[in-house]
Amino acid sequence: MNEERSESLLGGILEGFDSVALEAVPAEDGGFEFHLLGDNAPAWFAGCFGSESELCDHSPFLEDFVLGHATDAWKNGTSADVKSGIWEEPGPRFFEARALHFDSASLLLISNAHEAHLREQLFNQHAHEEALNRRRLAKERERKEILLDCIVHDLASPLSTILMNVQHVRGRIESEPLRKALERAQTQAERQRDLIYSISNLFSTELGGLADIHAGQGVDAIEIVESLIEAHRTEADAKLLQFRVETEMDSVRVKGDREHFERVVDNLLLNAIQHSPPAGKVTVGIAPVEDANRIQIFVRDEGPGIPENRAEALFEPFSPESEGEAGLGLYFCKMVVELWGGSIAARSEPFGGSRIEIELPQIGENGNEKSKTDA
Amino acid sequence: MIKKKVCLIGAYAVGKTSLVRKYVDGIFSDEYLTTVGVKIDQRQENIDGTDILLMVWDIAGRDEVQPVQKSFLTRTDAFIYVIDGTRRETLDAVRVEMAEIRNDYPDAVSILLANKYDLTEEWELEENEPAFEELRGEGLEILLTSAKTGENVAEAFATVARLAVRESNE
Ligand SMILES: Nc1nc2c(ncn2[C@@H]2O[C@H](COP(=O)(O)OP(=O)(O)O)[C@@H](O)[C@H]2O)c(=O)[nH]1
Ligand SMILES: [Mg+2]
Numbered sequence: 001m002n003e004e005r006s007e008s009l010l011g012g013i014l015e016g017f018d019s020v021a022l023e024a025v026p027a028e029d030g031g032f033e034f035h036l037l038g039d040n041a042p043a044w045f046a047g048c049f050g051s052e053s054e055l056c057d058h059s060p061f062l063e064d065f066v067l068g069h070a071t072d073a074w075k076n077g078t079s080a081d082v083k084s085g086i087w088e089e090p091g092p093r094f095f096e097a098r099a100l101h102f103d104s105a106s107l108l109l110i111s112n113a114h115e116a117h118l119r120e121q122l123f124n125q126h127a128h129e130e131a132l133n134r135r136r137l138a139k140e141r142e143r144k145e146i147l148l149d150c151i152v153h154d155l156a157s158p159l160s161t162i163l164m165n166v167q168h169v170r171g172r173i174e175s176e177p178l179r180k181a182l183e184r185a186q187t188q189a190e191r192q193r194d195l196i197y198s199i200s201n202l203f204s205t206e207l208g209g210l211a212d213i214h215a216g217q218g219v220d221a222i223e224i225v226e227s228l229i230e231a232h233r234t235e236a237d238a239k240l241l242q243f244r245v246e247t248e249m250d251s252v253r254v255k256g257d258r259e260h261f262e263r264v265v266d267n268l269l270l271n272a273i274q275h276s277p278p279a280g281k282v283t284v285g286i287a288p289v290e291d292a293n294r295i296q297i298f299v300r301d302e303g304p305g306i307p308e309n310r311a312e313a314l315f316e317p318f319s320p321e322s323e324g325e326a327g328l329g330l331y332f333c334k335m336v337v338e339l340w341g342g343s344i345a346a347r348s349e350p351f352g353g354s355r356i357e358i359e360l361p362q363i364g365e366n367g368n369e370k371s372k373t374d375a
Numbered sequence: 376m377i378k379k380k381v382c383l384i385g386a387y388a389v390g391k392t393s394l395v396r397k398y399v400d401g402i403f404s405d406e407y408l409t410t411v412g413v414k415i416d417q418r419q420e421n422i423d424g425t426d427i428l429l430m431v432w433d434i435a436g437r438d439e440v441q442p443v444q445k446s447f448l449t450r451t452d453a454f455i456y457v458i459d460g461t462r463r464e465t466l467d468a469v470r471v472e473m474a475e476i477r478n479d480y481p482d483a484v485s486i487l488l489a490n491k492y493d494l495t496e497e498w499e500l501e502e503n504e505p506a507f508e509e510l511r512g513e514g515l516e517i518l519l520t521s522a523k524t525g526e527n528v529a530e531a532f533a534t535v536a537r538l539a540v541r542e543s544n545e
Contacts (some may be wrong), residue, residue, distance in 0.1 A: 060415045060430055068449045085444045086412030094412065117411050125409040128387045128438065132407075135462065139497075359490070 002083040011038035020045050023051060024066070024074060029057075032066060034108065044112060048089045061087045062097065066108070070099035075107035086113045086120070136360070152200040159193045177317040199332070218253040218363030219261045221297060224285055228265050232273060239278050246285040254295045255340040255369065264336055267329040268299040268356055275303030275354065289359055293370040294342070298357035304347035314346050314356075341369075376426040378421075379539045381483060381532075384472055384525050386465040387436035390490040393522035395433045410435045413447050418484065420536040427536055437472065445457050448476070451541055453539045454485040455531065460519070461497040472484035484538040486516045488531055493521040 034052040049058045056063035060324040065084045073080035084097040094117035100107040106209045106226060111340065163186065170182045170199055222245075229243045256264075272282045278303040289296050315334040330344075339346045342360040349355050364370040383391040392410050396402050399416045416431045432451075437443045456473055458465040469487070476483070487510060489500060500507075507517050516534060520527040 060417070061413065064450065069446055084444075085446060088412060089416040092414075113412075122437075123410060124387075124411060124438070125407075128409050129407070131438075132388060169428045 007039060011040060014038045015040075015042070017111060018042060019109055022055075022108045022110070024070070024106040024108055032106070033070075037107075042112070044093060048091070048093055048095070049110070053370070059089060061089075062110075062331065065097055065099070067232045070097075070106075070108060070212075073099040074101050079100050079105075086117050088117075109290075131133045145213075148200065152196055156193060156196045156200075158190055159196070163189050163193070185288065196375065209366070213279075219256050219258050220251050221254045221261075221286055221295060221360075222247060222249065222251050224258070224262055225265055225286065225297070228269055231271050235273055236282070239273065239280075241273060241276050241279070242281045244281060244283045246283055247287060249286060249288075250284065252295055253363040255363055256336075256360060260336050264358065265297075267333050268297075271329060272299045272301040272303075275301060276301045280353075288362070291360075293362050294359045295362050296357055298355055299348060300353060302353040302354045305352060305354045306346055308348070311346045315344065330356075356357065377540070377543070378426065378430055379427055379452040379536065379543075380430050380432065380450060381453045381455060381539070382432040383436050383455045383457055383534055384434065384443065384469065384476065385436055386459070386468050387438045389436065389457045389459035389462070389465050390520075390522045391457050392433050392438060394455075394488065394490060394520065394528055394531070395431050397522045397525055397528045399431070401525075402524075408473075413444075416491045418532070420533055422533075422537050422540045425540060427540055429536055430534060431511050431532075433457050437468070442474065445479075448480065451480060451483050452542070453535045454483055455535055456485060456487045458480060458487070458489050459491050459496050460489045463499040466500070470506070470510075482542070484535070486518065486531065486534055486538070488518050488520045488527075490520045490522060492519040492526060493523045505531070 010021070014037075021037040022034040023037060024034055027033045034055055036052050049055050049062070056066055061084075069082045069084070073082040080099070080101045082099045084099075086094055086096050088094055094113040096111050096113040096116065098107075098109040098111075100109065166182055166186045166189065170179060173179045173182065225245065229245070232243075254261075269282070269284075276282055282302075283298075283300040285296070285298045285300070287296055288294070315330050327362065330346075334344045337358050337360065340360055342358055344356065344358045346354060346356045363369045383395065385391055385519060387409060388407060392408070392414075393403060393540065395416050396404070399418050410433060413432055413434045418429055418431070420427050434443060434447050435441075452475060454473075456469045458469050466489075473485070473487075477485075487507075487509075492498075501513055511517060516538075518527045518531050518534070520531055522528060
């Protein structure tokens with residue numbers, strides 16, 4: 001093979017690899033002089049590195065590489081091969097260099113590393129963002145749990161004092177009606193304390209802890225809705241609110257256990273009462289969802305409604321939207337309902353007011369979740 | 376002119392690239408673009424009448440899958456260790472790295488920057504961080520910085536330049 005032909009083959013190979021090859025020849029000043037091999041260098045070579053004699057002046061990275069690892073490799077002889085790793089030149093453009101010692105020649109190979117950079121960048125970017133995100137979520141959760149602990153503690157500890165004092169006074173009161181009144185106060189205070197502890201248990205163990213909520217035979221949704229409306233009558237009267245139950249069924253069983261289902265409905269009613277204008281109407285509807293063996297229960301108020309993009313935020317813990325009930329009420333509803341395989345959603349009504357609806361699996365007479373076939 | 380090679384070392388996303396960007400271009404961006412490989416920037420400092428050119432090497436931070444490419448570190452005059460004050464684990468990670476580097480480059484000077492100091496709400500280091508006391512005891516200078524507000528950024532690089540010049544005069 002003649003020299004001209006091998007020159008041109010080398011040129012072809014280098015072009016194929018988008019690389020330039022230079023021979024490093026020791027210079028008088030202890031540095032190196034570089035001579036390009038092959039005929040035509042790619043356009044980026046002149047753009048980024050000037051000419052073969054200016055290489056190190058143009059690129060501080062190459063200068064460092066040449067004076068460091070490359071010199072070591074060339075001095076070392078014996079078919080050394082040292083890689084520089086990817087570096088960035090203005091542009092930005094990305095390159096990789098190799099120092100080779102071959103057949104008593106010292107060679108410097110510079111390759112365009114655009115593709116390699118892109119690949120690695122994409123991969124690392126993704127991995128790092130994921131990791132940062134995971135960390136952020138974990139931190140958020142921890143913060144909320146600490147906050148919940150504080151809330152629970154602040155709510156529960158005054159109650160202990162109240163209870164102690166009520167008991168103390170009760171024993172010393174002669175009047176029967178007054179003693180009865182104190183007894184009622186005590187019962188309510190105890191109930192509240194238990195509730196606080198069960199909330200704290202529920203939330204501190206997160207969803208895992210909820211898994212053992214006993215959904216059993218399900219609950220009678222209509223009976224519970226009606227009894228809770230009764231329980232809220234006084235508050236409603238104070239605001240001149242009207243309650244209305246919309247349903248064509250006499251009774252219907254949905255998935256859930258009584259304690260938690262009551263609290264879900266309770267939260268929905270409280271939320272509606274809170275957001276209703278005076279003399280407004282609160283409607284509770286219960287109806288089967290077509291073709292789904294699910295029951296929808298909705299609570300509608302005539303309040304200000306929900307801005308469209310905030311409907312999701314309503315169910316986040318401590319969001320400004322879910323005010324009242326320490327901001328946990330609707331978050332609690334969502335957690336519990338979803339655990340039972342149901343769903344919860346909120347939206348504004350076309351003519352004002354808001355509507356929160358939950359859907360739960362219906363439970364058949366046999367105590368099992370209804371499937372399509374026994375509908 | 377005297378040139379000094381300065382390398383930034385620290386976990387990914389602690390703000391190495393942002394610190395360099397602020398120092399060299401005066402710009403900060405909230406966007407995060409993971410660095411691959413290395414990029415060299417330069418800026419001149421004047422220490423007691425002497426001009427020195429800082430060659431600042433912004434190196435891809437180490438992560439769970441890959442270590443810092445050691446070949447980038449040869450002949451470094453100064454190391455700037457960077458941690459993210461809102462991610463405590465970046466402090467533990469950098470101490471491991473620091474121990475290795477001190478061993479490999481005993482003559483290089485170094486400082487430690489606790490970055491993102493603007494994020495006080497999320498700050499995870501203590502007021503009198505015991506680890507800092509310990510490191511200061513070993514003679515390490517520590518600065519609280521923010522690439523976002525620029526707090527202590529110029530000071531950090533000037534400190535490094537001063538230490539590097541002092542070291543080479545000895
Ligand atoms: N708030 C704040 N964010 C910062 C600061 N420094 C960096 N960041 C952000 O942190 C992320 C990672 O920064 P970057 O400089 O790419 O980190 P590197 O991987 O160490 O180079 C980016 O989103 C930056 O905007 C800072 O001082 N304050
Ligand atoms: Mg970076």
